[in-house]
Amino acid sequence: MFKKVLIVEDQEVANLGIIRAMEELSVPRFEFVTYCDEALQRMKTAAAENKSYDLLIADLSFEKDHIRQDLKSGQELILEAKKFRPELKVVVFSVEKRAQVIDDLYKIYGINGFVSKARNDGKELRNAIERIFKGEIVMSQDILNAIRNIPFALNTYDLKLLELLAKGSKQSEIQTCLKEQQMQPHSIRSIEKRLNELRDSFGAKNNIEMIVICKDIGLI
Numbered sequence: 001m002f003k004k005v006l007i008v009e010d011q012e013v014a015n016l017g018i019i020r021a022m023e024e025l026s027v028p029r030f031e032f033v034t035y036c037d038e039a040l041q042r043m044k045t046a047a048a049e050n051k052s053y054d055l056l057i058a059d060l061s062f063e064k065d066h067i068r069q070d071l072k073s074g075q076e077l078i079l080e081a082k083k084f085r086p087e088l089k090v091v092v093f094s095v096e097k098r099a100q101v102i103d104d105l106y107k108i109y110g111i112n113g114f115v116s117k118a119r120n121d122g123k124e125l126r127n128a129i130e131r132i133f134k135g136e137i138v139m140s141q142d143i144l145n146a147i148r149n150i151p152f153a154l155n156t157y158d159l160k161l162l163e164l165l166a167k168g169s170k171q172s173e174i175q176t177c178l179k180e181q182q183m184q185p186h187s188i189r190s191i192e193k194r195l196n197e198l199r200d201s202f203g204a205k206n207n208i209e210m211i212v213i214c215k216d217i218g219l220i
Helices: 012-024 036-048 074-084 099-107 121-133 141-148 156-166 171-180 188-202 207-216
Strands: 004-008 029-033 055-058 089-094 113-116
Touching: 004 012, 004 036, 012 029, 012 121, 029 036, 036 055, 036 074, 055 074, 055 121, 074 089, 089 121, 099 113, 099 141, 113 121, 156 171, 156 188, 156 207, 171 188, 188 207
Parallel strands: 004 029, 004 055, 055 089, 089 113
Antiparallel strands: none
16 A cells, blocks of 8 residues: 555545545555645655655645645646656545546546545545555546547637636627637637537537536536
């Protein structure tokens, strides 16, 4: 079993389930931190001392407070940690439900498992860690089914369009948001063209139907 685990989580309730899983797995050393910056520094220090962590358990989102942070998400932390320790095993423990986001965690960030925060999450986390220790990549059947239902690959630009559309934004408002975030293309004509292409790909008659489909398969 893993000997040294770092847990990055800012919710005390979630920590209780993690502690139970660590104790049931007889992990000799596990540490909690609530900030991604601190987590990264601990991992760097441990690596420099040849006492690296075997497993990282991290949430994706963290509440903002008065302490400034360079790393603002679990994704950013995982990306930085993998730069100097690519063999690090990673479990994401999150309430995230969007299939595209979860799929990206495996394909882009190279995680080894994803566990949804829910009623029996302690048991699910323990099972995931056991399987990852054996060399498996862990993905629940529900998540796998949702990912398989994505009809085609969506990029960050597409997801932003769908997200803004779901919020009820008009095309002029979408254009403004894209400009502010320096996302191209952001002309009204380009936005209309891409939305038409997306509707065709999803087999939707209009934007409302497209958003319903996206929500059903966990894209937004």
